[in-house]
Amino acid sequence: MTRIAPATPPHPPQVQAALDHLTPPGVEPLVLFRTLARSPRVFGKFLAGSLLDPGPLSLRHREIVILRTCALNFCEYEWGVHVRFFAQKAELTDVQIAATVLGGPADWTDAEAALLASCDRLHAASRLDDPAWDRLHSFFDDTQVxxxxxxxxxxxxVSLVANGLQLPLEPGAARFPT
Structure with missing residues (x-):
């Protein structure tokens, strides 16, 4: 059970509009979104920073960063949501999806391996040292970095929020491999 109960309808108009935009028809909005909706200010700031719109990275590269970051932060909730909704579209194999959690070999390109290594370095040290920066920057331009x-x-x-709230895993979302 989540530590803060998700908001229930009726929602303020701007919250309802955001939930409608984020959620496919006939699907209940994610527990994360409904819980954040308890604070329209936090929910609005959260959505403003989500980076799920098309940006300078491919969907595949974006999802590799998201999956690895969530896995490193032990956030099965968000990792599972992204596997469910984006992994197939990003053409990630089952082995690659598992490797975002467990590490180990997978068929990554050099650029994808640099992404994963950068996520690991950022998680461990909260910075990229010069070799990690140079490796990442050799594949990605300034805007992409x-x-x-x-x-x-x-x-x-997102991981800190989901884990701190102890959000229950979404129905149908992937689970961490063992």
Whole structure:
């Protein structure tokens, strides 16, 4: 059970509009969104920083950063939601999805391996040393690197919120591999 009960309808108009925009027809909004909706201010700020719109990274690269960041932060909730809704569209294999949690070999390109290594380094040290920066920057331009850093930071925040609230796992969402 989540530590803060999710908001229930009727929602303020701006919250309802956001929930409608985020949720496919006939699907209940995610517990994370409904819980954040308890504070329209926090919910609005959260949505403003989500980075789920098309940006300078491919969907695949974006999802690699998100999955690895969530896994490093032990956030099965958000990891599972992203596997459910985005992994297939990002053309991630089952082995690659598992590797975002367990590490180990997977068929990554050099650029994808640099993304994963950067996520690991950011998580461990909250910074990229020069070799990690150079490796990442050899595959991604300045705009893309800024997006990668922002994604890692945002999904660390998402992980802290979801874990701190002890959100129940969403029905149909993936579970961490063992």
């Amino acid at each position: 800024l997006e990668i850093l922002a994604l890692a930071g945002f999904y660390r925040t």
